[in-house]
Amino acid sequence: MKNKFLLAILILAFVLRVPFLDKFPAGLNADEAAIGYNAYSLIKTGHDEHGVAWPLVFRSFDDYKPAVYFYLVLPFVYFMGLSVWAVRLPGALLSVLSIYYVYLLTNKLFPSVSFRAKRSEVEESFNIGHLAALMIAVSPWHLHFSRGGWEANTASVFMLIGLYFLIKSLLDTRYFLLTTVLFVLALYTYHSLRVVIPLVSICFLVINFQKIKDVLSQPTQIKPISIALILGALALLPLALQFTSDEGRSRFTGVSIFADEGPLWEALELRREDGGTLLARVLHNRYFTYSYRFAKNYLSHLSPRFLFITGDEIARSKVPGMGQTYLLALPFFIWGLLLLLGRMKAPDKLVLGWLFIAPIAAALTFQSPHALRSQNMVYPLTIITAIGLYEFIILISKIKINFILYTFYFLLTTISGYEVARYLHQYYLHYPKELAYAWQYGFDQIAEYVNRHENEYDKIIISDRYDQPYILMAFFLKYPPEKIQREAVLEPRDKFGFSTVRKFGKYEFRRIDYGQDEKIPHALVIAADEAVNDSKIINDIKDPGGNIIWRFVKVN
Secondary structure (H helix, E strand, C coil): CCCHHHHHHHHHHHHHHCCCCCCCCCCCCHHHHHHHHHHHHHHHHCECCCCCECCCEECCCCCCEECHHHHHHHHHHHHHCCCHHHHHHHHHHHHHHHHHHHHHHHHHHCCCCCEEEEECCEEEEECHHHHHHHHHHCCHHHHHHHCCCCHHHHHHHHHHHHHHHHHHCCCCHHHHHHHHHHHHHHHCCCCCHHHHHHHHHHHHHHHCHHHHHHHHCCHHHHHHHHHHHHHHHHHHHHHHHHHCCHHHHHHHHHHEHHHCCHHHHHHHHHHHHCCCCHHHHHHCCHHHHHHHHHHHHHHHCCCHHHHHHCCCCCHHHCCCCCCCCCCCHHHHHHHHHHHHHHHCCHHHHHHHHHHHHCCHHHHCECCCCCCCCCHHHHHHHHHHHHHHHHHHHHHHHCCCCHHHHHHHHHHHHHHHHHHHHHHHHHHHHHHHHHHHHHHCCCHHHHHHHHHHHHHHCCEEEECCCCCCHHHHHHHHHCCCHHHHHHHCCECCCCCCCCCCECEECCEEECCCCHHHHCCCCCEEEEECCCCCCHHHEEEEEECCCCCEEEEEEEEC
């Protein structure tokens, strides 16, 4: 790679994403454990944890996870063993690759004259693609989800690369097959992109309608497009069938805004206050109330508070004291947004369309704003910010007063360096200490302890204070998948459509009721925040902040 700036940016992206994946984030969440353990189960038995052979959708906790990231992880588990590294490394490497395609996509959409700077007598150009790549390389939103086993991150990378080849296919339709493959992979990787990709594709079609019409008027160009569309339709047929299946409906029912009955009860209460009149039924009904909730959810993803100040409210998706991106980016994002809105050429419309489409799927769910479900938004957000900063640099560079130029560059470098350093400090030092519980910290240590002492007990009871403890224990114990398939049974679904396993083998997962549990013979109780007899504690586990989060009690 001859472009030294780009190479340096990619090295930086790698350094920020790949080292210490097993330690940061501190812990392993249940979804990551489910991906790793099911890949392990496929390797060992050819079936997932529920005994289904090579599924296209994984039942998991009755949330029916798309399959692609499971199969991406599988060779890593095969060669590296069942480990945190194996689960997170594929996503981290794909995230580094995405930096390169941000560079390509930005330069493809916005080719511009580079400004030049001499470095050690070697003249190199630094263009808008470099700037966008650098900004995404250090973006808190992108970095955060690059370092975990998140399907959303991988799906967004597929979408980004697919969009790049879609633009290239306007000149050479042979690239359209690559777009089709990548979009299909994205649709089989994460739920929210099943809304976003079709809408962005329609946006692209409308914006480039005349160009597409001209391409289709050439007989030699029709064949590659036809082949790609037919193959894509065939590949998506199982997905279409999933939408009408129980598992498809279960996933949407569990997370959609309609799962929250609050707006419905609010409308009914307002009708009661109005005396149940016809006007009351017109003004206060579920359609208006849920539409209002959707609009509120949607706009929350575009709010400066979410983007630049506080970020996501979900502890697992946020770093303390940070927005989804740096506060310094705000004026340049606004400037870039105004520039695109003022010009409105085809590339401008596409990036703006992507930005405003990206939160739609997340807004349809009852948790909003939601950084994970809207994670693909980080790409258009960063490209627009890069445009604003690039154009501002060009504007400043035309000023021939050296003092102003040097002051601007000094302030830009100092403030941006401070913000990046502050984010990394928060992520590596404060995040593990303050929010370790969000990553279900300590299950590796629980597994290590019970591995040594398992034969001393007839029953081991583990608190379900944290989400889906059974899969974390199965993961860290490397519990034989063939035994899980026989022993584990999902309990009935809760009101959100999710389920869990309460026991397998001698392990049981539930809230600790010490008054009853102390009567169980030859049992080990592993409690979280439940009350236990402190005098009988034989071991404990502390989080990185030094707080005791798990206590081991030998009862009876």
